[in-house]
Amino acid sequence: MTQLYTTLYTLAAFTSDRLKKETKGATAVEYGLMVGLIAVVIIGAVALLGGQLKDMFNDIVTGLGGTAAE
Numbered sequence: 001m002t003q004l005y006t007t008l009y010t011l012a013a014f015t016s017d018r019l020k021k022e023t024k025g026a027t028a029v030e031y032g033l034m035v036g037l038i039a040v041v042i043i044g045a046v047a048l049l050g051g052q053l054k055d056m057f058n059d060i061v062t063g064l065g066g067t068a069a070e
Contacts, residue, residue, distance in 0.1 A: 046053075061067070
């Protein structure tokens, strides 16, 4: 009877550890997808607003007495 209890306890502990590891793996994948999506959004925003940002920074530099980049 003790051997059966030990075997079941070991199986339950192994299963519990395995499920915890799988959850951590899924979380890492989700974070990776979020980082990728954020990078795509940033690249898209810079591509769309790049010219306007350049003009704005050139105006700031000129206002501070510097020479604007071409």
